[in-house]
Amino acid sequence: MMNRFLRACRKEEVDRPPVWVMRQAGRYLPEYREVRKKAGDFLTMCRTPEIAAEITLQPIRRFGLDAAIVFSDILTPLVPMGVELTFSPAPHIANPVRDPADLDRLRIPDPWRGTEFLSETLDRVGAALAEDTALIGFCGAPWTLASYLVEGVTSRTFTRVKSFAHHHPEDFDRLVNTLADAMAAYLRTQVEHGAQAVQIFDSWVGSLAAEDARRWALQPARRLLDAIADLEVPRIYFANGGAHLLHDLPEMPCEVLGLDWRVDLGRAARALPEHALQGNLDPGVLMGPDEEIRRRTLAMLESAPRSGYIANLGHGITPDVPVHAMEAFVGTVKGYRYELGIRN
Amino acid sequence: MMNRFLRACRKEEVDRPPVWVMRQAGRYLPEYREVRKKAGDFLTMCRTPEIAAEITLQPIRRFGLDAAIVFSDILTPLVPMGVELTFSPAPHIANPVRDPADLDRLRIPDPWRGTEFLSETLDRVGAALAEDTALIGFCGAPWTLASYLVEGVTSRTFTRVKSFAHHHPEDFDRLVNTLADAMAAYLRTQVEHGAQAVQIFDSWVGSLAAEDARRWALQPARRLLDAIADLEVPRIYFANGGAHLLHDLPEMPCEVLGLDWRVDLGRAARALPEHALQGNLDPGVLMGPDEEIRRRTLAMLESAPRSGYIANLGHGITPDVPVHAMEAFVGTVKGYRYELGIRN
Numbered sequence: 001m002m003n004r005f006l007r008a009c010r011k012e013e014v015d016r017p018p019v020w021v022m023r024q025a026g027r028y029l030p031e032y033r034e035v036r037k038k039a040g041d042f043l044t045m046c047r048t049p050e051i052a053a054e055i056t057l058q059p060i061r062r063f064g065l066d067a068a069i070v071f072s073d074i075l076t077p078l079v080p081m082g083v084e085l086t087f088s089p090a091p092h093i094a095n096p097v098r099d100p101a102d103l104d105r106l107r108i109p110d111p112w113r114g115t116e117f118l119s120e121t122l123d124r125v126g127a128a129l130a131e132d133t134a135l136i137g138f139c140g141a142p143w144t145l146a147s148y149l150v151e152g153v154t155s156r157t158f159t160r161v162k163s164f165a166h167h168h169p170e171d172f173d174r175l176v177n178t179l180a181d182a183m184a185a186y187l188r189t190q191v192e193h194g195a196q197a198v199q200i201f202d203s204w205v206g207s208l209a210a211e212d213a214r215r216w217a218l219q220p221a222r223r224l225l226d227a228i229a230d231l232e233v234p235r236i237y238f239a240n241g242g243a244h245l246l247h248d249l250p251e252m253p254c255e256v257l258g259l260d261w262r263v264d265l266g267r268a269a270r271a272l273p274e275h276a277l278q279g280n281l282d283p284g285v286l287m288g289p290d291e292e293i294r295r296r297t298l299a300m301l302e303s304a305p306r307s308g309y310i311a312n313l314g315h316g317i318t319p320d321v322p323v324h325a326m327e328a329f330v331g332t333v334k335g336y337r338y339e340l341g342i343r344n
Numbered sequence: 345m346m347n348r349f350l351r352a353c354r355k356e357e358v359d360r361p362p363v364w365v366m367r368q369a370g371r372y373l374p375e376y377r378e379v380r381k382k383a384g385d386f387l388t389m390c391r392t393p394e395i396a397a398e399i400t401l402q403p404i405r406r407f408g409l410d411a412a413i414v415f416s417d418i419l420t421p422l423v424p425m426g427v428e429l430t431f432s433p434a435p436h437i438a439n440p441v442r443d444p445a446d447l448d449r450l451r452i453p454d455p456w457r458g459t460e461f462l463s464e465t466l467d468r469v470g471a472a473l474a475e476d477t478a479l480i481g482f483c484g485a486p487w488t489l490a491s492y493l494v495e496g497v498t499s500r501t502f503t504r505v506k507s508f509a510h511h512h513p514e515d516f517d518r519l520v521n522t523l524a525d526a527m528a529a530y531l532r533t534q535v536e537h538g539a540q541a542v543q544i545f546d547s548w549v550g551s552l553a554a555e556d557a558r559r560w561a562l563q564p565a566r567r568l569l570d571a572i573a574d575l576e577v578p579r580i581y582f583a584n585g586g587a588h589l590l591h592d593l594p595e596m597p598c599e600v601l602g603l604d605w606r607v608d609l610g611r612a613a614r615a616l617p618e619h620a621l622q623g624n625l626d627p628g629v630l631m632g633p634d635e636e637i638r639r640r641t642l643a644m645l646e647s648a649p650r651s652g653y654i655a656n657l658g659h660g661i662t663p664d665v666p667v668h669a670m671e672a673f674v675g676t677v678k679g680y681r682y683e684l685g686i687r688n
Contacts (some may be wrong), residue, residue, distance in 0.1 A: 166632025262588035288510025
């Protein structure tokens with residue numbers, strides 16, 4: 001059978017919803033913690049293809065998921081652009097963008113260079129994956145990357161980046177457009193090395209009022225999505241915290257919209273009839289008993305559209321989730337069956 | 345003229361929208377920073393009525409706002425309940441609730457005791473305020489307080505509190521109901537000491553999927569609101585991050601619903617025809633130029649309902665906002681006039 005995940009992205013018929021989990025290769029897995037102990041710091045893990053490929057494959061081996069997502073971080077491609085990045089463990093940028101003159105420091109490698117480790121990781125993972133498991137590449141969305149670039153750290157209030165954008169709107173447009181172009185080239189490289197779908201993480205779009213989201217987040221994300229349309233791989237735009245943007249999302253030029261757990265999937269399907277949907281169980285449910293995880297997962301599957309739906313959490317799995325909770329989630333989806341012939 | 349704020353809470357006619365700002369007595373004010381330098385730590389400031397009253401009045405003197413909100417913190421009433429709380433500057437609870445047995449440690453003072461400093465602060469502020477400025481009391485909502493009680497710190501993922509709630513649902517119901525009853529008594533004391541309206545801050549309701557929000561946040565908040573209905577003061581429920589809960593909020597037994605900047609006020613007014621609305625400019629807009637602040641404030645006023653509307657930010661003002669930005673915001677609202685006879 002052709003890959004369930006890719007079929008669902010294209011709204012083709014599947015026997016059950018495909019399932020993968022954001023941050024599925026992560027600290028909740030004992031085998032991940034084992035590798036991490038030996039490898040040392042996070043950036044080194046991302047940059048060592050042998051390690052990154054092994055980590056990418058760990059959750060596939062354990063859970064038999066329908067898609068693998070290459071192990072990396074949305075901030076790593078900023079390094080070849082001239083950004084001084086460290087993790088300890090939170091990300092920190094030593095040379096943040098604080099005024100328009102700082103933008104001139106940002107280089108776009110052309111052709112894309114400086115993330116060869118990711119290409120090699122993709123090559124290795126692609127060679128190891130069975131045909132029924134898709135390989136997903138990814139990047140951060142322009143607004144989310146711009147937030148990190150200006151704030152320098154993970155912010156709660158986003159006052160620095162909003163100050164920059166309000167005071168220098170044209171420069172900020174230039175910044176997010178630059179990031180869109182850079183990430184388009186970055187994703188292109190990933191597809192050349194075997195990524196069969198790409199996800200764009202807009203982790204911080206939820207910090208924006210709709211008017212600002214349209215200009216600072218959705219517009220440059222559209223630019224990025226348009227720039228890779230010719231690659232003909234499914235494009236997923238993950239609008240974290242975007243419950244208030246349902247009326248703006250229909251215009252996004254992508255095959256799949258990723259939603260967080262604040263969005264009702266039934267309502268989303270009515271607002272977004274053209275898109276496949278991905279999500280959206282609260283990762284916090286995986287902190288509960290297995291019985292509750294199964295009940296909530298089934299309720300999610302029942303509320304989701306029958307055509308064009310990919311089961312996932314509504315955000316990354318957290319480090320404190322027990323492995324049996326992930327098993328309960330994945331197992332419930334894998335045990336589900338669409339009745340033959342039922343489509344909508 | 346009777347107080348504009350109280351009239352708007354009751355959907356009575358006003359000449360212009362009343363305006364106040366969450367955290368209006370705060371670090372963005374030089375006179376606040378001056379007092380803080382002398383007073384030392386934050387809890388001491390809350391607990392010293394002379395200081396707390398002075399700070400409460402500072403933004404009233406400077407901006408002529410339509411309401412003062414007593415200077416305190418949502419966590420201070422947890423101390424007489426047996427919670428070991430410090431600020432440095434982030435809140436920290438040394439004896440968090442981690443399993444059901446810990447609930448037995450939680451005392452509700454009856455009659456409410458241990459926050460006499462707040463009563464005295466209210467007395468002092470009430471004596472100093474002109475009749476056209478309302479005095480607002482407040483507390484944290486049960487879910488938000490329970491989050492702090494279980495997590496012990498400000499969380500990003502709320503995994504501990506969700507784990508507790510999923511594993512011990514009946515005990516968690518008991519916790520949020522206890523907090524509802526305790527906060528009802530606490531607000532009652534505030535109204536006895538001159539609070540003319542009360543606001544319940546549900547700062548973290550946005551972390552919950554709708555199903556969980558209904559059980560863990562909205563149900564106990566309703567219990568709290570019902571318990572103070574006889575006081576006949578306007579009750580404001582601030583549902584921070586609640587854009588996904590618009591369909592559940594009509595049932596809240598309060599006069600006013602506070603909304604954050606992710607909610608479109610026009611859409612909210614259609615979904616919530618019975619309630620007055622309060623909000624909701626992005627505090628991040630106050631990091632921009634004054635001209636942009638005025639434009640966005642006017643746009644907000646135009647989208648808001650004409651009857652039953654209180655201008656505010658969508659969340660607390662941040663410490664880095666310049667005073668002139670607050671002036672631009674407040675001045676724009678105060679310069680606005682509803683055309684006589686227009687009501688909806």
